[in-house]
Amino acid sequence: MPRTVYLNGEYLPESEAKVSIFDRGFLFADAIYEVTAVVDGKLLDNDGHVARLARSCGELEMKNPLTAEELVHIQKELVRLNDVKEGGIYLQVTRGSSGDRDFAYPENTEPTVVLFSQSRAVVDSPKAKKGIKVISTPDIRWRRRDIKTTSLLAACMAKQAAIAAGCDDVWLIEDGYVTEGGSSNAYIITQDNVIVTRPLSNDILHGITRASLLKVAKQENLVIEERLFTIEEAYAAKEAFISSASTFVWPVVAIDDKPIGSGSPGPIAMQIRETYIEFALAQAV
Structure with missing residues (x-):
């Protein structure tokens, strides 16, 4: 079964998830990420990852698009939808797309938010x-x-x-x-x-x-x-x-x-x- 991923408010088959070629994450690596481990279907050390995401957004003057509660809900939903017993949840937030390439931070853009799961052995490594x-x-x-x-x-x-x-x-x-x-x-x-x-x-x-x-x-x-x-x-x-x-x-x-x-x-x-x-x-x- 193909993975279900999260992109900007939607849960999609991974083959259907698309991001603009003008997204600043693609053009400038103007993006941040976090990886949370999953063991027994549960998120490990997740409070720290959520807090560090917020800090990274602040340091880059980037809008934090999700509350902690919203983020945890999405992570748990991906664990459920993909039946992840062990592995991780990858999260990436970019500054979004301004419609063209320009070094200056664009104004009033909405961040691009991507999450996906990865199943792999992390305990018995x-x-x-x-x-x-x-x-x-x-x-x-x-x-x-x-x-x-x-x-x-x-x-x-x-x-x-x-x-x-x-x-x-x-x-x-x-x-x-x-x-x-x-x-x-x-x-x-x-x-x-x-x-x-x-x-x-x-x-x-x-x-x-x-x-x-x-x-x-x-x-x-x-x-x-x-x-x-x-x-x-x-x-x-x-x-x-x-x-x-x-x-x-x-x-x-x-x-x-x-x-x-x-x-x-x-x-x-x-x-x-x-x-x-x-x-x-x-x-x-």
Whole structure:
């Protein structure tokens, strides 16, 4: 059965959903997005995604077209219509179409709103069990990475370089320090069992899963340091991992062909993953 998607107030078969060629999301990547994980047919960490969507709209002076209640209703309806047991709901909001191409923000345009579901295994993930290998590469993205825009070409290029090198993902480097993964937040665990991750700023995405993971880690009495760390420090780490809405936690077992720790998923990362899933499911809607 074809997927049912949501476009500007309508639920449609995916083959019938069309957007104007003059839409600013298509012409300028003048658009933002969110991805909410679905497990057992429920939305995980969704309040955070809804709040971040509103923040992104504000930072870009873009009209937020939906209330939180309206958005959650649409997400749940797509879960129901597509019988999504596990996977995610993708949401994209563009500034809309002004009828022609012009760099200046158009006045009085209505945003384009798109949502669709994706069914895939997120809990019983092979990469979570085996871990991932990453390469490091320069971070060439723009300087407002805290806004979750659809301008992802630099990330696509970096991830493709990783695939070409026989790896799974990238860690991005700026001024000698790790910023984040290709589409995730990055963490190391020192030899003294301290979890280190970069502090929030305009240089990284304010991860919703990251925020929940840090709460979980504190509840588990794990020590956390939010500070910059170098790729050399990552090479010497006891463990490393990434987090995102679509991965939860994936251990990093090698960086630039250098094994991290034993070269297999470490116990602390796996503990955090299991505890996070329990935590998120307990609050899922």
